[in-house]
Amino acid sequence: MHFQKSVDTTSREEMIAFLSGHFRYDTMRAWNKCQSYALNVKVHRLGLSTEQCSKAYDILQVEGLWESLNECIHEFEQEHEGRFTICSNGRSSGYLVLLQSEYRLTGHQSYCRSCYQRNFKLCALNDNRCGRCGADGEKGRVNYQTPPKELVTHHAGIDEDADFDEWSLEQLQDRVKLVDGFDKACDQVRERFIDLLSEEIVEETFYVPQKRMVLKSA
Structure with a gap:
């Protein structure tokens, strides 16, 4: 020590x-x-x-x-x-x-599986197109299973x-x-x-x- x-x-x-x-x-x-x-x-x-x-x-x-x-x-x-x-x-x-410090929710609801851009909105049932890279379908946005947190100091x-x-x-x-x-x-x-x-x-x-x-x- x-x-x-x-x-x-x-x-x-x-x-x-x-x-x-x-x-x-x-x-x-x-x-x-x-x-x-x-x-x-x-x-x-x-x-x-x-x-x-x-x-x-x-x-x-x-x-x-x-x-x-x-x-x-x-x-x-x-x-x-x-x-x-x-x-x-x-x-x-x-x-x-x-x-x-403390953990706080970031407020992000979904993310793109291609470019990993995070979004504050949930994916619509038939529309998960990423506004950044344009990916959709299996490569498009998906909702977070667990809302992401960040450490605030x-x-x-x-x-x-x-x-x-x-x-x-x-x-x-x-x-x-x-x-x-x-x-x-x-x-x-x-x-x-x-x-x-x-x-x-x-x-x-x-x-x-x-x-x-x-x-x-x-």
Whole structure:
């Protein structure tokens, strides 16, 4: 464990010390004046060797890096039924911050099986033509069996003005469990990042098709 600490959840004093002494950071920018539990995950704070640090700065430039790291965060979200999530913040995304969140229905009722365009209307019985790509029939729109949801993040502070001395033992235990889980998830993100350091970084060239207007002789 790098970030996660052992906390005696039978001791009020130890739990209060853990919560009140935990590092905190802005939930958005300094101007919103809201802070929550956080961890500094800049490269030099990850406990890496000199060789690993050199590779780490290179791998931070790799496209899609966060997609690999987000698996740990998604597990944390599922564990808390979407009520909490973890987001990066800071000028160089060098901090992971605990935030409140919730699942909300997107309002989409159907989608196209060809281009995957989503639609806010249900498919008519004999008309499932996609307005975007024109597909219909077995390749056209179909209604969702389960309405899709999305995770909405709230940037309000957490426990900014909390007087932990007034909290019950159960309240303290619940909050310590949450923050300890946050620390554990950040450890998992760190471990996943270290695993990626063993991968080879290669540079590839790709071309993006673009349309342009040109003059054509008659």
